[in-house]
Amino acid sequence: DAGTGTRKRKSRWSEEEPKPFQLPDFMKDLTGGIELDPEIQALNIRLLEINRMLQSGLPLDDRPEGARSPSPEPIYDNMGIRINTREYRARERLTRERQEIISQMIKRNPAFKPPADYRPPKLQK
Amino acid sequence: VALQRLVFQGGALPTKVVCLTQIVGADELKDDEEYEDIMEDMKGEGGKYGTLVNVVIPRPNPNGEPSPGVGKVFLEYADVDGSAKARQGLNGRKFGGNQVEAVFYPEYKFHEGDYDG
Numbered sequence: 001d002a003g004t005g006t007r008k009r010k011s012r013w014s015e016e017e018p019k020p021f022q023l024p025d026f027m028k029d030l031t032g033g034i035e036l037d038p039e040i041q042a043l044n045i046r047l048l049e050i051n052r053m054l055q056s057g058l059p060l061d062d063r064p065e066g067a068r069s070p071s072p073e074p075i076y077d078n079m080g081i082r083i084n085t086r087e088y089r090a091r092e093r094l095t096r097e098r099q100e101i102i103s104q105m106i107k108r109n110p111a112f113k114p115p116a117d118y119r120p121p122k123l124q125k
Numbered sequence: 126v127a128l129q130r131l132v133f134q135g136g137a138l139p140t141k142v143v144c145l146t147q148i149v150g151a152d153e154l155k156d157d158e159e160y161e162d163i164m165e166d167m168k169g170e171g172g173k174y175g176t177l178v179n180v181v182i183p184r185p186n187p188n189g190e191p192s193p194g195v196g197k198v199f200l201e202y203a204d205v206d207g208s209a210k211a212r213q214g215l216n217g218r219k220f221g222g223n224q225v226e227a228v229f230y231p232e233y234k235f236h237e238g239d240y241d242g
Binding site: 011 | 162170
């Protein structure tokens with residue numbers, strides 16, 4: 001008997017939306033809820049992933065022989081040891097991505113505390 | 126310092142009273158029927174989280190004098206368990222298009238009829 005009068009009508013409450021991720025209340029009050037932003041969550045997840053990869057000591061580039069793209073010209077140091085090994089390049093790539101993610105997070109949340117080893121990118125003219 | 130801020134902000138220390146802020150406009154509250162509707166919605170939704178003891182929706186003074194707490198809704202629960210669930214569940218929800226903020230409200234203020242906190 002909806003619509004038969006003013007008594008029975010739809011509640012003004014929106015549907016209860018599933019919340020993606022809940023921090024404890026006290027944390028939410030401290031951070032103003034910014035951690036609930038899904039984009040920041042995605043950045044955070046990727047950052048943790050990269051940190052884990054860099055610290056694991058496992059080979060970073062585990063693509064099989066056939067699936068790799070051509071290597072750049074080798075660069076050697078004074079001792080004739082190759083600098084830009086596959087491992088080295090993979091590490092560089094991840095480190096760069098990590099720096100970019102941290103820059104992004106600072107931009108979105110000025111209160112974000114970057115890790116101690118983070119250096120802001122040099123501004124280029 | 127962080128703890129002090131929490132205490133002064135209120136809203137973080139659990140009480141049996143949940144205050145929903147920025148929820149209704151003064152114009153809506155002047156209308157008796159709208160007021161009843163809102164009250165019904167509050168009892169309906171608020172009751173899902175625990176036993177509601179009291180629901181207070183401050184209304185504007187008919188003589189136009191400013192009246193404290195207009196726009197807020199206070200839900201008093203039988204226990205902190207209910208109020209904590211309600212705060213968690215209602216915070217960030219939308220009511221008639223307004224994003225609701227749910228905070229704990231000091232019980233002594235509520236019982237003194239001080240809705241201005």
